[in-house]
Amino acid sequence: MSLARNITLHMPKRLEIGAGAIARVGEWAGDAGRVLVLASPHTAGLVDRLGISGHVTVFDAIPGEPDIPCLEAALTAARDAQPDLVVGLGGGSVMDLAKLVAAMWDGEQGLADVAGPNRVAGRRSRLVQVATTAGTGSEAGIRALITDPVAGNKIAVESPHLIADLAVLDPELTFSVPPAVTAATGIDAMAHCVEAFTNRKAHPVIDGFARMGVDLVGRYLARAVQDGSDTEAREGLMLASFYGGICLGPVNTAAGHALAYPLGTLLHLPHGLANAIIFPHVLAFNESVVPEKTAEVARALGLDPADGLLPAAHRFCADLGVEMRLSAHGASPDQLSRFASDAHAIRRLMDNNPRDMSVEEALAIYHAAF
Structure with missing residues (x-):
């Protein structure tokens, strides 16, 4: 920092x-x-x-x-x-x-x-x-x-x-990108920024790009989902995605992407969708160790955490039309342990997370997302 x-x-x-x-x-x-x-x-x-x-x-x-x-x-x-x-x-x-x-x-x-x-x-x-x-x-x-x-x-x-x-x-x-894909990829762009922003390797220079990216998603993602030909909203999201890409260089992502990767390699979910499903759970998991930055993210996205950050972040994604249940995407309960062990082994990302996450805690997140 x-x-x-x-x-x-x-x-x-x-x-x-x-x-x-x-x-x-x-x-x-x-x-x-x-x-x-x-x-x-x-x-x-x-x-x-x-x-x-x-x-x-x-x-x-x-x-x-x-x-x-x-x-x-x-x-x-x-x-x-x-x-x-x-x-x-x-x-x-x-x-x-x-x-x-x-x-x-x-x-x-x-x-x-x-x-x-x-x-x-x-x-x-x-x-x-x-x-x-x-x-x-x-x-x-x-x-x-x-x-x-x-x-x-x-x-x-x-x-x-x-x-x-x-x-x-x-x-x-991006005008022809369907609403569901627009939502999932937009959340992925935002997750890049959030995971770099709350990262153990966070840096003030990268924080600036991350803040701009999260702010753009908060302003434009719902608009782009509602009207795919909204040029201003589409351009705002492309900039958010670009800023997220810059964040990946010197800082990179953390537990959110580690948990998303097995959903792509083993469940064959698109990368953006996998990250959208996982995002609320990891944001809430990390809140206790990065409270100020998490609150900043919540404000930029317009979340109302009165009844808890996890429900608020979950609603943000679900209201965009993302199906947030792993069970609805073909996952079975017996796969969750493999997901957790594979995710926990991705140390290049897990070691960046601001809060240590055990295999059991990763499994609990998959169960919650199921």
């Missing part, structure tokens, strides 16, 4: 913000040569709007939670395309994959060689990240996550070589 702790901020070299900003990718890229666009089946139709000149190859076989076989297929496509420019056009999963492809396709390193912090040798392709959701903030950050389908966990890669040369926040690209 002191400025005495050294931190390093990595940000995209250039950021384009605003309605229609996607068209500026082509202007920035110039004669791009060979281009590989990584997209989802839902975002592949946006490729023409990039305005890129050159030979464009599209790889869109990317699921909601990309795994090691998906990465290997994308690297094969990249080695066939020999791209001078890699573009991530999609949500966090697509952009995470784009980072790894840009950094790895033209080198000798495999995933095991780059896993962990600062092990990427370097990048030879320019990288553009075009966000089409407002949640992960992946366009701002230096981390990429890939699921190991055998171990049932996520492998994290962290390196300044994963930062984008150009990031694009175009609110028009």
